[in-house]
Amino acid sequence: MELRTVNVTRYVTPLREGGSLPAIAEADDDFLYVLKFRGAGQGVKALIAELIGGELARAMGLKVPELVFANLDEAFGRTEPDEEIQDLLKASVGLNLALHYLSGAITFDPAVTTINDTLASQIVWLDCLLTNVDRTPRNTNMLMWHSELWLIDHGAALYFHHSWDNWKEQAVRPFVQVKDHVLLMSATELDAVDAKFKAIINEKLIRDIAALIPDEWLDEDAATAAGRREVYIQFLLLRLASSENFINEAKNARETRF
Incomplete structure (x- = not known):
C-alpha cells in the first residue's frame, strides 16, 4: 500500500x-x-x-x-x-x-438525494469508528459525482490525538455525536455492517495504513514518531474490538430522534 x-x-x-x-x-x-x-x-x-x-x-x-x-x-x-x-x-x-478534484461534483443534499439503508449504515459505522464529528446536515462532507456518493474531508476525525493523555479510555467510549449525523435516520443495518467490516478491517490493514503516515507528520524524533504511529494503531484496534459501544449509541440516538 x-x-x-x-x-x-x-x-x-x-x-x-x-x-x-x-x-x-x-x-x-x-x-x-x-x-x-x-x-x-x-x-x-x-x-x-x-x-x-x-x-x-x-x-x-x-x-x-x-x-x-x-x-x-x-x-x-x-x-x-x-x-x-x-x-x-x-x-x-x-x-x-x-x-x-472531482470536477462538476455537487454537495450531497439529503432533501434531494436518497441514500439506501446499507450505504447509510456503512458511512455511519465508519464515522463512529473514526469519531468523525463532521458529517452533519450543516456540513455533510459528501459529494454526488456521476450519480455516485463520494466521501470527502475526514480531517475532524480521530480527535483523541489533540490530547494524547487518555486515548485508551477514548477508544472504548460511545460516540455521542452520532446523534447529529446526517445519515442516522437511514442507518438501519448497523449490526450487519459491523459483521461485514470487522471481517475486512484487521490489524494488518490498520498497520499498512498507519505506515503511510510520514514520520515528519508524527514527530521529528524517529522514536517518538514510531510510538505515536503505534497509538493510532492500538486506538483503532481497541475501537474495533468494542464496536458494540458505538453501535448501541447510534441505535439509541436513532430511536430517540426518529
Missing part, C-alpha cells in the same frame, strides 16, 4: 468554505487536487486523520477521491498577494496531503 507523490505546480483558487482554507491546485501530473495544508489551523493532525479516514473508507469499498502526498515548494508564498494565503503557503512548505 502506498500513495503517489506529486509536486504542486500552480495554486488555482482557495476554497473559502473550508475552515482550514484548503485550495484547488494543479500538480506536475496535470491533474487538479484539493490541497490540504500542513500549515492550517489543525496542522498535520488533520492530514493524519484525513489519510487514515480516507484509506479506511476506501478499504471498506466506499468511494473516496484518490489521496496523494503533495510537495509544496517555498517559492509559492512569494508571489501570492493575499497575506493570509501567503502565510499559509509559507507555513506549508514540504509534504502536504491532497485529494483528486
Whole structure:
C-alpha cells in the first residue's frame, strides 16, 4: 500500500468554505487536487486523520477521491498577494496531503438525494469508528459525482490525538455525536455492517495504513514518531474490538430522534 507523490505546480483558487482554507491546485501530473495544508489551523493532525479516514473508507469499498502526498515548494508564498494565503503557503512548505478534484461534483443534499439503508449504515459505522464529528446536515462532507456518493474531508476525525493523555479510555467510549449525523435516520443495518467490516478491517490493514503516515507528520524524533504511529494503531484496534459501544449509541440516538 502506498500513495503517489506529486509536486504542486500552480495554486488555482482557495476554497473559502473550508475552515482550514484548503485550495484547488494543479500538480506536475496535470491533474487538479484539493490541497490540504500542513500549515492550517489543525496542522498535520488533520492530514493524519484525513489519510487514515480516507484509506479506511476506501478499504471498506466506499468511494473516496484518490489521496496523494503533495510537495509544496517555498517559492509559492512569494508571489501570492493575499497575506493570509501567503502565510499559509509559507507555513506549508514540504509534504502536504491532497485529494483528486472531482470536477462538476455537487454537495450531497439529503432533501434531494436518497441514500439506501446499507450505504447509510456503512458511512455511519465508519464515522463512529473514526469519531468523525463532521458529517452533519450543516456540513455533510459528501459529494454526488456521476450519480455516485463520494466521501470527502475526514480531517475532524480521530480527535483523541489533540490530547494524547487518555486515548485508551477514548477508544472504548460511545460516540455521542452520532446523534447529529446526517445519515442516522437511514442507518438501519448497523449490526450487519459491523459483521461485514470487522471481517475486512484487521490489524494488518490498520498497520499498512498507519505506515503511510510520514514520520515528519508524527514527530521529528524517529522514536517518538514510531510510538505515536503505534497509538493510532492500538486506538483503532481497541475501537474495533468494542464496536458494540458505538453501535448501541447510534441505535439509541436513532430511536430517540426518529
